[in-house]
Amino acid sequence: MTGDYMVRAVAYNGAVRAFSLRTTELADHARRRHSLYPIASAALGRTMTASLVLGSMQKSGSVTVQVRGTGPLRTIVVSADSDGRVRGYVGNPLVELPLDDRGKLPVGEAVGPGTLNVIRDLDMKEPYRGIVPLETGEIGDDFARYFYDSEQTPSVVSVGVLVNPDTSVAASGGLILQLLPGAAGDVVATLERRIPTLLPISSLIANGKSPEDILHMTLGDHVLEILHRQAVRFVCDCSKERFAEGLHTLGKDELKQIVLEDGKAELICHFCEEAYHFDRAELQAILDDRSLDGWEGSI
Ligand SMILES: [Zn+2]
Numbered sequence: 001m002t003g004d005y006m007v008r009a010v011a012y013n014g015a016v017r018a019f020s021l022r023t024t025e026l027a028d029h030a031r032r033r034h035s036l037y038p039i040a041s042a043a044l045g046r047t048m049t050a051s052l053v054l055g056s057m058q059k060s061g062s063v064t065v066q067v068r069g070t071g072p073l074r075t076i077v078v079s080a081d082s083d084g085r086v087r088g089y090v091g092n093p094l095v096e097l098p099l100d101d102r103g104k105l106p107v108g109e110a111v112g113p114g115t116l117n118v119i120r121d122l123d124m125k126e127p128y129r130g131i132v133p134l135e136t137g138e139i140g141d142d143f144a145r146y147f148y149d150s151e152q153t154p155s156v157v158s159v160g161v162l163v164n165p166d167t168s169v170a171a172s173g174g175l176i177l178q179l180l181p182g183a184a185g186d187v188v189a190t191l192e193r194r195i196p197t198l199l200p201i202s203s204l205i206a207n208g209k210s211p212e213d214i215l216h217m218t219l220g221d222h223v224l225e226i227l228h229r230q231a232v233r234f235v236c237d238c239s240k241e242r243f244a245e246g247l248h249t250l251g252k253d254e255l256k257q258i259v260l261e262d263g264k265a266e267l268i269c270h271f272c273e274e275a276y277h278f279d280r281a282e283l284q285a286i287l288d289d290r291s292l293d294g295w296e297g298s299i
Pocket residue numbers: 236237238269270271272273274
């Protein structure tokens with residue numbers, strides 16, 4: 001496959017579940033949409049990559065991930081679904097910090113201490129909410145902790161984004177390995193031996209390795225069974241109708257004030273920066289609609 005996609009596989013006779021992703025195009029799409037500086041590109045790209053795996057575990061509906069850090073990046077919000085669609089934004093896209101002592105973008109420092117919140121939308125039921133403290137703010141470690149604490153699944157989560165000098169995204173991807181119940185000790189030992197010898201995931205992707213190549217390098221050919229391949233992409237499902245519904249839920253006084261003072265409204269989608277304009281007539285129509293039940297008078 002070309003472009004961005006996710007591969008799901010099992011290895012060691014089903015003892016290990018694996019997800020391998022290339023997300024370069026969607027991370028760069030987010031970078032352009034939100035005018036992200038490199039640290040924000042890395043943080044959002046990593047979060048979107050891991051969230052796509054969470055989304056793929058949904059039978060239907062979507063999962064929302066909030067990385068609620070107290071660092072300068074502020075909150076990262078991502079939503080992903082079971083069809084490989086993802087969207088997201090960061091509170092402050094313009095954070096600049098010096099590279100860390102390994103010469104890497106200091107994502108953990110930019111995120112800071114906080115919590116990782118996962119909200120799973122379950123059909124017809126109350127959403128599931130899981131909250132864990134952030135491990136390091138580097139995103140991969142934080143998702144590994146979430147999988148362990150909230151879903152009782154020991155996991156290795158490696159997510160990475162490489163940014164070009166011109167701030168475009170050179171490579172983005174992820175590898176998530178999960179030990180399923182019954183995984184024998186020698187499987188764990190083998191993985192612990194092999195994984196540290198791998199280059200960072202973003203370097204592997206930048207060097208032209210495909211998600212399948214990365215799985216083979218990590219897990220070995222003879223024990224790997226590819227189950228599924230799925231395209232992944234940045235998509236926002238916002239629309240003018242949805243924003244109009246949002247305006248409908250505003251208080252009448254608030255709406256009236258907007259009509260009187262501004263005569264128009266511009267609403268911008270946090271997830272994709274699309275702007276929706278409402279002129280006076282459209283706002284008045286919403287207000288008239290709101291006024292039908294029991295509010296007397298007009299403006
Ligand atoms: Zn949008």
